[in-house]
Amino acid sequence: MSARMAGGAIPALRGRVQAGVVLAPFTWFRVGGPAEWLVRPADAEDVVALLRHRPAGMPVTVIGAASNLIIRDGGLPGAVLRLGGAFGGIAVEAEGIVAGAAALGATVAEHAAAAGLAGLEFLCGIPGSVGGAVVMNAGAYGTEVKDVLDWAEVATPRGIERLPAAAFRFAYRQASVPPEMVVVRARFRAAPGERAAILARMRAIRAAREAAQPVRARTGGSTFKNPPGRKAWELIDAAGCRGMRCGGAEVSEKHCNFLINTGGATAADLESLGEAVRARVLATSGIALEWEIRRLGLPAGGMTGQ
Known part of the structure; x- marks a missing residue:
């Protein structure tokens, strides 16, 4: 059965569709309002069906592991995709690893190590899933996804397509991924190496x-x-922001490019604190910092007020 929503219906899917699910428990910050519809697709073909048959203008948002994400307190309109177990598979190949979008980067690194494949160790230092790593060109310790990606499979309204790494036009912490495209699987290059090393x-x-x-x-x-x-x-740090607070949000004393929910923060607290940090840095250095964390959704009361 399809689920009704403002302006149309979510198409019939084999996966689970729920209305009004609060998203805070799914995010690393533990903040965020409800999804208008939370969709957990059964497989990649379910994602294709949603993209192909969704109502015109209905937004589709993939939240992945939500490790580098602030979902605003008013929640997310439209369909929010959370890819589950069917997208978590990992297969070892000759000089490479194929992983589903929901597989954690750290788990990919562990599989590569067990197979004696080198070059993917950096993934163990990046929180989050494979899909998010591709979309954000995640990187750490001298390596980025663009350096090791062979291809990624994406769901589109036309079906499943396999795109070479060059198609994503990677730049620092970003990739070209249109809204009607969802990463579902990827292959990473690796090279034989000494397992102990x-x-x-x-x-x-x-x-x-x-x-x-x-x-x-x-x-x-x-x-x-x-x-x-x-x-x-x-x-x-030079702008004096270490330990700075806004409501329940705090700039980490340990690493001041991290914001922390000390226990009672709202998404608005976190975003306001981030903007206050940006303002101070601009005033002291003349440099406008760009957000790396994605900020999505509506302010408090956004959907209920519509």
Whole structure:
């Protein structure tokens, strides 16, 4: 059966469709309002059916692991896709790994290490899933997704398409992925290596991340992109923002390019704090920081007030 919504109906899908599900529990920040419709597709063909038959103008948003995302307090209109187990498969191939969009980057790195494949260790230092890593050209410790991606399969209204890495026109922390396109699977290049050395590299990455970042807090990863030739955290620190607060949101004392929900923050608190940091950095350095964290949805009361 299809589900009714303002302006039309969600097409019949084999996966699960729910109305008004609060999204905060799915996000690393633990903030955010409801999805108008939360869709958990059964497989890639379900995603194609949604994209092909959704009402005209109905937005479709993929939230993935929601590790680098602020969902605003008013929630997300339209269909919010959360890709589950059917998209979590990982297969080891000769000199490469094929992984579903819902597979965690850290799990991909572990599979590569177990198979004696080197070059994907950096993924263990990036929170989030494969789909999000492709869409944001995630990177850490000297390597980005663009450096190792062979191809990605995407769901579109026309069907499933396999695109080479060049089609995504990767840039720093971004890729060209149109709204009607959903990444469902990807292949990463790797090279044979010594398993002990691969595991040692992963241990070093994890230790460095643990030492430098508030990994056990309710956070969302790096808040702002590094400007050319500069480090965002150094600019934030020089502007006196370390420990700065807004409501329940705080600039991390441990790494000041991270925002933290100290327990009672709203999405508005986090976003307002981020904007206050940007204003201070601009005033002290003349540099306008760009958000790396995606901010989606409506302010509080957005959908209920429509």
